Amino acid sequence: MNSKTAILVDDEFTALKGLQQKVEQIFPEITIVGAFQKPKEALKVIKQKNPDILFLDIQMPGMTGFELLSELDDLHFQVIFVTAYNEYALKAFKHSAVDYILKPVDNDELIHAVSKALEVINLKQQSESNAKLVHILSETFTDTNKIIVPTGKGLSFIPQQEVFHIEGYEGYTKFHLTNKSEILSSYNLGKFERSLSKIFFKCHKSHIINVEKVRSFENEGYLVLENDYRVPISKANRKVFLDLFN
Structure with missing residues (x-):
């Protein structure tokens, strides 16, 4: 399986480190390229690294998870919201989240959410690969x-x-x-x-x-x-x- 990258954003240090450990243990094929407590710092790295998956807390001081996403022009990654407040669920999905996990993070819920994200990523990559192949072959077969x-x-x-x-x-x-x-x-x-x-x-x-x-x-x-x-x-x-x- 191809390696995927992820960035974690949560203002609570304990929650951030706990999630990072779970992801690394359960999904060794995912490389965490950044873990941030400050959303504004995370924003810069998200733009630079363009991860496959973003684990994002919602209620954070200075900038909410929704506000962070609104600062990005295109969302090429899959978003998994991780929060203690279930009243944000509907709004989370309106922001094209692939899934939503409540704290404290349950292993089964994490596995379900990440598996769903990986499936979407793989399907998207396969579709893009097929599109490129069709384009190349179309040029090759023009004369025939x-x-x-x-x-x-x-x-x-x-x-x-x-x-x-x-x-x-x-x-x-x-x-x-x-x-x-x-x-x-x-x-x-x-x-x-x-x-x-x-x-x-x-x-x-x-x-x-x-x-x-x-x-x-x-x-x-x-x-x-x-x-x-x-x-x-x-x-x-x-x-x-x-x-x-x-």
Whole structure:
């Protein structure tokens, strides 16, 4: 497992050291790069170190945990609030906390909170890694005229000529292929639209068709493809589509 970093902020010395010991003992894969009693001092190091996890007390003299977070432009880390006051719970989650632990810190609650944070971090890193890979592969495959489609199983490399129609719905994208199969991706339609060649035409906000596969245009507002599939075309795009053939 890749090492992760954390910063702890709590104005109570005993609570701070106790939490640090628990984290180090239970999660050896987490390196604590700072433990602070003064929020303003912590703020400077948080900006410099950009930790993976921030353990943050809420009620502190001079600056509350919420005020500390408001001083940061972007929260790239996971926040776990650690406090003695449970009335802050709702407000804590409104500040995008991954979890909330009451003092004195219970080991099981700590394990649950940190495990949740690590899961979010790993998923985010995997997503970013996949996005970079798709970008690199897209540049590599430009000349071969293939579409790179991230799926639940990995990556599919689809020749554009084998695509009838690309459909977007609820944030997902479905590829309808000439072999009558379908491929579903969790990427939205816009992610693919920019990488398609000129043989594709966006006929509707949720539909992109392969112009070479169109067999007829219906006045009521549909395009019929070679596979007899009827795809809606918006009024705004009808004239643009017909002008392609003039």
